[in-house]
Each structure stands twice: as structure tokens, then as C-alpha cells.
Amino acid sequence: MIKTIIFDFGDVFINLDKHATEKELLKLGLPSITEDLEYINESYETGKITTIDFINYYQKLLPDVSEKKIIDAWNSILKDFPKHRLKFIQKLSENKTYLLILLSNTNELHIDWIKENVPFYNNFKSCFNFFYLSHEINLRKPNHDIFRFVLDNHQLNPVETLFIDDTFVNTNTAQELGINIWNNDPKKEDITNLFTIKSNLF
Known part of the structure; x- marks a missing residue:
């Protein structure tokens, strides 16, 4: 029982739309989702890095993209x-x-x-x-x-x-x-x- x-x-x-985040990030100019990036995502998901560090990492990869657009892309999975x-x-x-x-x-x-x-x-x-x-x-x-x-x-x-x-x-x-x-x-x-x-x- x-x-x-x-x-x-x-x-x-x-x-959820589980493919949305990757699609939106690629639209912003991210070349691909690498193993390093997956590691960063998992580190963020387990609280090993802060939100600020997480966004900063993406901004280094997408220097011409605003913080808001990165956050919106990240949250696009949620419906x-x-x-x-x-x-x-x-x-x-x-x-x-x-x-x-x-x-x-x-x-x-x-x-x-x-x-x-x-x-x-x-x-x-x-x-x-x-x-x-x-x-x-x-x-x-x-x-x-x-x-x-x-x-x-x-x-x-x-x-x-x-x-x-x-x-x-x-x-x-x-x-x-x-x-x-x-x-x-x-x-x-x-x-x-x-x-x-x-x-x-x-």
C-alpha cells in the first residue's frame, strides 16, 4: 500500500517546452550547447553557482545580449x-x-x-x-x-x-x-x- x-x-x-530554452539561446547567437555549458547549467540547478555568476557566464558568451534577454530565453521552458x-x-x-x-x-x-x-x-x-x-x-x-x-x-x-x-x-x-x-x-x-x-x- x-x-x-x-x-x-x-x-x-x-x-514545459523542454526545447524552448536551447532554441531561444541559439536565436540570441549562442553557437551551440557544449558540455561545459551543460555543466554550468547543472551547477546552477544544484545551487553551486549563484544567479549572478550564471548570468555572467552567459553574458561572456553573448556579450551583445542584454541580461533580460538571457533570462527570458532561460525561462522560456516554463509554460x-x-x-x-x-x-x-x-x-x-x-x-x-x-x-x-x-x-x-x-x-x-x-x-x-x-x-x-x-x-x-x-x-x-x-x-x-x-x-x-x-x-x-x-x-x-x-x-x-x-x-x-x-x-x-x-x-x-x-x-x-x-x-x-x-x-x-x-x-x-x-x-x-x-x-x-x-x-x-x-x-x-x-x-x-x-x-x-x-x-x-x-
């Missing part, structure tokens, strides 16, 4: 947050049947954008017993240590835990640790159908 549900954020609650998903998690929270945890790879610029553009963000956040963002805990998916952090911190039994994420590499790692998974397809599935799609677990 499931006692704890761990949710991803992007393409589970808020819709709408359908209200029916908020209602779903609110109802789940009110029922108090499950321990609810959010576990998201994200960064300060993205969260700042969400706070500014999703008026019910605080209501959403308050639905969870624990709310973990990668840049705040200095860990990121799909590394095993982020899942062990959550399991150990809350003394969770993996067999009684469900992890929901749209990215296979993330759910694969969770599964390796014995956690139940739902690799949701955001194009075909919606978090609000959780108890129908994964009825075998409940």
Missing part, C-alpha cells in the same frame, strides 16, 4: 500551470491520506518566474508536507543520492512510496532503489488521473 507520493514539478503540474492540477493536489492534501513530497530539478530564476507568473504558487506549495528544490538541497535527479536523501530523511519504505516523473532516467533511478514509479507522458496523461492509471498501487 502506498503511504508516500513524491511528485516531480515540470510536466507533472506545470507544463502554463492548469488550475485543475492545483485542485487535484489540494484535494489530495486535504484528505491527509498520503505524505506528499515535491522533488524538482529547478533553479532560482525558474522559481522566481513561477512565483511571479503563477498566482497560486504559495497555495500549491502549501499542499505538500515537504517541498524539495534541487538548487536548495544541492542535489539533483537522476543521481541516487537525492532519492536516498528523501528516503532517509523521512524514514520511508520504498515499497510504500510512489515517485512520479516524466523523465525515464529519473524514474529508472528511483526504481533501482525499490521505489514504485509512474513515468507519466505529459502529452497523453494527466496527474489528475493518477488513481485511475495507477489503480493497482492503491
